[in-house]
Amino acid sequence: MTLSFQQILSRISFSVLAALIGICFALPLIWFLFAPFNARAELGLEIPSPFTLKNFFTVFENTFAMRGLLNSFIQSIGGVVLVGFAATLAAYALSRSDIPGKKSITYLLLLFSSVVSGSAAMVPIFLIVSKLGLIDTHVAVILVFAGGLLPTAMFILRDFIDGIPKSYEESAMVAGASSMQAFRDVALPVIRPGIVVVVVWAFVNIWGSFLIPFILLRSDELMPASVAIYSFYSEAGTPIVTLLAAYALIYSFPVISLYLFVNWKFGFRFFGGIKA
Amino acid sequence: MASISFQNVTKSFGDFNAVSNASFEINDGEFICLLGPSGCGKTTSLRMIAGLETPTSGRIYIGDKDVTGLHPRDRKISMVFQDYALYPHMNISQNIAYPLKVRGENEATRGERAQEVADVLKIGHLLDRLPAQISGGQQQRTSLARALVNPSQVYLFDEPLSNLDAKLRLEARGFLHHLQHSMGMTSVYVTHDQAEAMALATRVAVMDQGRIVQFATPMEIYRKPATTFVANFVGNPPMNLLPVEAMVEDNRLKVKADGLDVADIPMQRSFAEAVANNPNITLGVRPEHLRATAEAENVVRGKLFANENMGAEKLVTIERPDAARFTARIFTDDDIILSEDVALGFSSQHISLFDTDGNRLALDDE
Ligand SMILES: Nc1ncnc2c1ncn2[C@@H]1O[C@H](COP(=O)(O)OP(=O)(O)OP(=O)(O)O)[C@@H](O)[C@H]1O
Ligand SMILES: [Mg+2]
Numbered sequence: 001m002t003l004s005f006q007q008i009l010s011r012i013s014f015s016v017l018a019a020l021i022g023i024c025f026a027l028p029l030i031w032f033l034f035a036p037f038n039a040r041a042e043l044g045l046e047i048p049s050p051f052t053l054k055n056f057f058t059v060f061e062n063t064f065a066m067r068g069l070l071n072s073f074i075q076s077i078g079g080v081v082l083v084g085f086a087a088t089l090a091a092y093a094l095s096r097s098d099i100p101g102k103k104s105i106t107y108l109l110l111l112f113s114s115v116v117s118g119s120a121a122m123v124p125i126f127l128i129v130s131k132l133g134l135i136d137t138h139v140a141v142i143l144v145f146a147g148g149l150l151p152t153a154m155f156i157l158r159d160f161i162d163g164i165p166k167s168y169e170e171s172a173m174v175a176g177a178s179s180m181q182a183f184r185d186v187a188l189p190v191i192r193p194g195i196v197v198v199v200v201w202a203f204v205n206i207w208g209s210f211l212i213p214f215i216l217l218r219s220d221e222l223m224p225a226s227v228a229i230y231s232f233y234s235e236a237g238t239p240i241v242t243l244l245a246a247y248a249l250i251y252s253f254p255v256i257s258l259y260l261f262v263n264w265k266f267g268f269r270f271f272g273g274i275k276a
Numbered sequence: 277m278a279s280i281s282f283q284n285v286t287k288s289f290g291d292f293n294a295v296s297n298a299s300f301e302i303n304d305g306e307f308i309c310l311l312g313p314s315g316c317g318k319t320t321s322l323r324m325i326a327g328l329e330t331p332t333s334g335r336i337y338i339g340d341k342d343v344t345g346l347h348p349r350d351r352k353i354s355m356v357f358q359d360y361a362l363y364p365h366m367n368i369s370q371n372i373a374y375p376l377k378v379r380g381e382n383e384a385t386r387g388e389r390a391q392e393v394a395d396v397l398k399i400g401h402l403l404d405r406l407p408a409q410i411s412g413g414q415q416q417r418t419s420l421a422r423a424l425v426n427p428s429q430v431y432l433f434d435e436p437l438s439n440l441d442a443k444l445r446l447e448a449r450g451f452l453h454h455l456q457h458s459m460g461m462t463s464v465y466v467t468h469d470q471a472e473a474m475a476l477a478t479r480v481a482v483m484d485q486g487r488i489v490q491f492a493t494p495m496e497i498y499r500k501p502a503t504t505f506v507a508n509f510v511g512n513p514p515m516n517l518l519p520v521e522a523m524v525e526d527n528r529l530k531v532k533a534d535g536l537d538v539a540d541i542p543m544q545r546s547f548a549e550a551v552a553n554n555p556n557i558t559l560g561v562r563p564e565h566l567r568a569t570a571e572a573e574n575v576v577r578g579k580l581f582a583n584e585n586m587g588a589e590k591l592v593t594i595e596r597p598d599a600a601r602f603t604a605r606i607f608t609d610d611d612i613i614l615s616e617d618v619a620l621g622f623s624s625q626h627i628s629l630f631d632t633d634g635n636r637l638a639l640d641d642e
Contacts, residue, residue, distance in 0.1 A: 165359060165361065167357045167358075167359055167361035168361050168363065170326075170328050170348070170357070170361065171355065171357055171361040171419075171422075172363075172374065172378070173327075173328070173347070173348040173349050174326050174327075174328070174348045174349070174351075174353060174354065174355045174432075175349075175354075175374055175375035175378060175422070175426070176349045176375055176378045176379050176426075177349060177374075177378040178347075178349060179347075181378055185363075185374075185377075185378070186363050189363075189365040190363075190364060190365065
């Protein structure tokens with residue numbers, strides 16, 4: 001097959017363009033992997049020489065930053081447990097029961113959560129939390145995150161559960177199970193892939209969030225990593241790139257390992273026992 | 277084992293009646309088939325017995341107990357679902373033994389019983405697999421095994437054989453028949469396959485659009501279909517139906533249609549009433565009661581339309597001047613030569629008559 005000059009030219013230019021776009025995405029990631037191991041890292045890309053772990057040791061000595069990681073864990077896990085638990089039960093009820101108007105309830109909640117939550121609602125949320133006397137507590141952060149994420153989580157899960165035939169639980173109940181047993185023995189394991197998706201999504205959301213904890217918390221001991229990362233800025237407000245890079249790598253580690261763990265343990269997959 | 281009783285049961289979804297005012301009694305140890313076309317309310321009826329659907333009005337009894345509002349688990353029933361509903365995360369053994377597990381049997385007993393039932397149903401070698409790892413037919417037998425593993429008062433089957441190939445289906449049908457005879461279990465079996473219903477049932481309930489149109493033994497349904505709907509649904513091929521005009525003369529019934537000669541029929545009370553009302557009635561003849569003939573009476577004539585060889589028999593279809601078709605089942609032993617014009621004869625004992633509304637006209641001694 002012979003290609004005309006024009007075809008060759010268009011192929012070359014396509015490849016060049018694709019490569020350029022690829023580089024734009026790859027460069028920050030490569031920097032993100034290299035900079036933490038470079039004692040003299042700057043914003044430019046540079047292969048570390050010598051390769052060093054010194055940045056990490058300095059970061060480990062920063063108790064505020066380390067404490068921040070722990071706080072992030074407390075808040076994320078608290079939020080995830082609450083969202084996972086409440087969303088599962090609510091979505092199951094909304095999918096399986098025949099409450100009149102359940103469809104509109106779900107849509108209304110979803111609408112409100114997207115309009116109301118986020119920065120626009122920070123003032124009223126702050127006022128409510130302070131009225132409850134919860135300012136500067138983990139509980140406040142967990143509750144506000146859970147409230148913001150629940151409607152969407154419920155919506156995703158309800159759709160997932162709607163797609164699962166009722167006959168699973170029905171056959172369990174006919175076999176002699178109570179509604180509760182049918183839920184626990186049969187429905188829950190079948191819904192699990194959906195719950196896992198929601199949990200991962202909620203974790204990533206809370207883990208990376210800055211504004212809510214920044215506003216609701218006062219004391220350094222409670223700040224999560226997303227806020228604590230500012231301790232790697234100098235007094236003048238310029239970032240200390242070496243430490244920032246090392247801390248960022250540590251900070252991203254839980255999210256990456258969560259994805260890997262879930263994929264290995266549960267797999268984002270589903271198998272059925274229902275006649276197609 | 278127990279009896280089942282429906283008393284004026286109606287189930288509506290919105291303003292649509294899936295089951296309308298159904299009343300019937302199922303005796304202890306009977307095997308009842310609910311037979312009818314898709315969407316006629318068979319599954320809904322079954323689900324009301326199971327307690328998965330609550331009747332809009334009416335009462336349901338199992339044994340002497342009013343179970344109308346009772347939770348499914350308190351009804352001591354077993355059910356095979358139309359879609360099997362095997363638990364995807366449990367292996368076949370755990371699936372079969374689940375009814376024993378929720379009733380608190382220990383693990384050893386569960387395994388033993390599951391193995392026993394699975395062996396009978398020839399899935400004993402699959403116990404460690406997941407439902408997704410076995411074939412459709414094997415899944416069906418697993419769900420059958422799960423229904424049979426625990427002794428129940430009533431066994432409910434929702435088209436349990438629909439997904440098996442022809443040979444396995446016959447085998448499973450024979451097995452169910454045998455099981456029914458040896459255990460005398462009260463069963464309600466949903467199917468839209470009339471042959472299955474005829475083969476298995478002690479009595480058949482034929483349903484149409486949420487109503488039970490006939491509830492009788494297979495033989496009675498076959499010989500004396502209550503309506504043209506039943507006549508048309510039961511039998512393979514179904515009964516031939518022909519609109520005719522009737523009149524009464526000398527206390528005999530005369531029926532007339534193009535290309536049809538019927539000897540006068542002895543008068544019956546129901547005939548007189550119906551004809552007085554509206555002389556347009558329907559004549560029904562079963563394909564197996566038709567044969568090629570040279571006689572002049574009790575004959576229907578038409579052009580040969582199709583001649584299908586089925587092995588033991590032939591299906592000969594003729595098309596009449598009014599485009600209605602008549603099919604005859606003719607045993608290939610009586611070798612006949614078919615020309616373009618065919619005359620099919622029948623005996624007047626074997627005809628059914630239906631009034632204008634399609635209801636069977638009974639004989640005086642019925
Ligand atoms: N939950 C429901 N909501 C609304 N309509 C329903 C519901 N369940 C059943 N129906 C309707 O009731 C009618 C009877 O349904 P059913 O499932 O009993 O039919 P069936 O006789 O079992 O048919 P098939 O042979 O196709 O399984 C159908 O027209 C169906 O559309
Ligand atoms: Mg059905």
